[in-house]
Amino acid sequence: MDHSLIEKYAAPVPRYTSYPTAPHFTDEVNNAVYAEWLSSFRADDKLSLYIHIPFCDRLCWFCGCNTKQTLKYAPVQAYLQRLFKEIEMVAAKLPHRLNVVSLHLGGGSPTLLQSDDFARLKDVLCTHFDFADDAEISIEIDPSDVTPDQIKGMVDFGLTRASIGVQDFSDVVQKAINRPQSFEVTRDVVNALRAHGIQSINLDVLYGLPHQTTERLMDTVAKTAFLQPDRIALFGYAHVPWMKTHQKMIDEAALPGTVERFEHAMKAADALVDAGYDRVGFDHFALPHDKMAIAARDGTLRRNFQGYTVDPADAMIGFGGSAIGQNRNGYIQNVVPTGQYQAMIDKGELAVGKGYVLNEDDRMRGHVIEQLMCQFSFDKAELVARFGEPARQVLREANMIAAQDRDGFIENDERHFAVIGQGKPFVRAIAAKFDIYFGQGTARHSKAV
Incomplete structure (x- = not known):
């Protein structure tokens, strides 16, 4: 493709996981507004739940999530107590006991949770919500810190789909983004999940990373496809150091240029198609039998804050610091700082920070x-x-x-x-x-x- 066209269309734009996008959220939506919205839910509304665990035991420099590093479990336990209370408070404001069709645990790294806490979280959720027999329960997994006991805890929790970040298997790239994670470690976790009966696996690959070459990216893509995950997300690294200051640790001079970045994305996409994956939207790939590939073919594919999805829910409720929800009235985002989130919950308040009223x-x-x-x-x-x-x-x-x-x-x-x-x-x-x-x-x- 002509390089001038690539430069012309590569200008920064939103990812459109919502409309309007999050920068346009305001404090017009507060706790009182959210409480009113919750009270208007209908008995037949199907729910999607998102739970944010904003902790990691290592801060990856490429990360764009709202997260903080901790090497101690006490802050995680303290946060979970507030999370359980928030779930109870929100459920109490719903006029009906609602049916959950989808649950996603994101981070940070939800795999920091110990198996006992997965069990407690499940008990709290099942106390207040009903889960459809075919509900999809997905968890983001960092294979470098997950233990066999945690895998068993996630399986007992009801895990049906695992989402694993790969990024790039090159040692050089991993060092540049502070994300050591060998192919062997990733392979072993995938095999362990499958041994427990978890067949739905999603792997995330990034292009646009520092020191990433065509050869390194194609090697990562080949190894990722070899593991035969049902879905592969091929994301472009979003370098936003003005928002995520830890990204300043990345050497900008080592980042590929716009044209090189585009060419990497196209070559990786072609390689995944050659490996038997269907294109889904502009950055996802799925095996032809997967629900996402089927949804792309029959026109039912959807997009929300988790990206492309087959989630059939009428509304999403977000729990935890910075979590975002959406319903027919608009969008809601909890306050981002975990300390502020916990203080608001301790006061018996909902933790809304901002949102948007749709017209x-x-x-x-x-x-x-x-x-x-x-x-x-x-x-x-x-x-x-x-x-x-x-x-x-x-x-x-x-x-x-x-x-x-x-x-x-x-x-x-x-x-x-x-x-x-x-x-x-x-x-x-x-x-x-x-x-x-x-x-x-x-x-x-x-x-x-």
């Missing part, structure tokens, strides 16, 4: 952006049927965006607006054209590729 235009544009991110297109008639006359404005914008396309990345007819061919890797940049908030405020984003 109908937000819902309409969010639908358009989600469709583009998941299917690379949206159906014009369906948009009008869903949102009525206001959808005509978005269709006029779509026609203008298509008319200004000089690169052959957009197909626009009476039925569909679609991102096609070589434009698909740049779908974030094209989706941003429908974002009326983009460019407002001081938010800074990572590169679009």
Whole structure:
């Protein structure tokens, strides 16, 4: 591809795991607003739960998560006591005992939890919620610090899908990002999970890392595919040291340039397709039998704060410091500092820090952006049927965006607006054209590729 096109479309834009995106959340949404939203849940609402464990025993320099390092377990235990209390408080404000179809434990590193605490967490959750028989229970796993006892604890907790960060198997790259993790350690954890009956495995690979070469990345991709995970996420490293100060430990001179970064992503993607994986959206891959690959084919793929998902929930409730939830009214994010989170819970308060109240235009544009991110297109008639006359404005914008396309990345007819061919890797940049908030405020984003 022409290098000028790569540079043109690689400008920083949001990842669109929500619309509007998190930088536009405000304190308009507070504890009182959230309590009112919780009281409006319907008896048949299907829930997704997200639980944030903001601790790691090692701080990886590439990480963009809200987390803190600890070598002691006491802070984790203290945090869990507040987490259990928050779950109880939120459940008490719901008018019905609701059904959970999806649960995700993220971090930080949830594998810091000891098996007894996994059992206590399960007891608290089952006290207040019902779980569907086919509920997906996923946990992010750091293979370098997980023990056989913790694996058993996660299995007893109900684990159905494990998500393991690989990043890159090169010793040189691992040293540059402070993430030592051999292929053998990763392989052994994958095998141990499968021996316990956990067949659904997701592995995350990063491109755009310091000292990462084509050869090193392709070796990582080959080793990752060899393990035959059901899903592989091929994420671009988001270098945002103005937000995550520990990323200043990374030598910026060792980062690949925009064109090299793009070429790495394309070669890695082609290698995964050659290994038998289906492309899902712009940065995920799944074996053809996997639910995510099926959802991409039948048009039911969705996108939320965990990225691409097949989660069928009507709403997500987030628990823990910095956790984000969403429902038909809008978005909610808990306060980020763990100390502040725990102090608010100790006072018997919900721990809301900020959020966003959705209006109908937000819902309409969010639908358009989600469709583009998941299917690379949206159906014009369906948009009008869903949102009525206001959808005509978005269709006029779509026609203008298509008319200004000089690169052959957009197909626009009476039925569909679609991102096609070589434009698909740049779908974030094209989706941003429908974002009326983009460019407002001081938010800074990572590169679009």
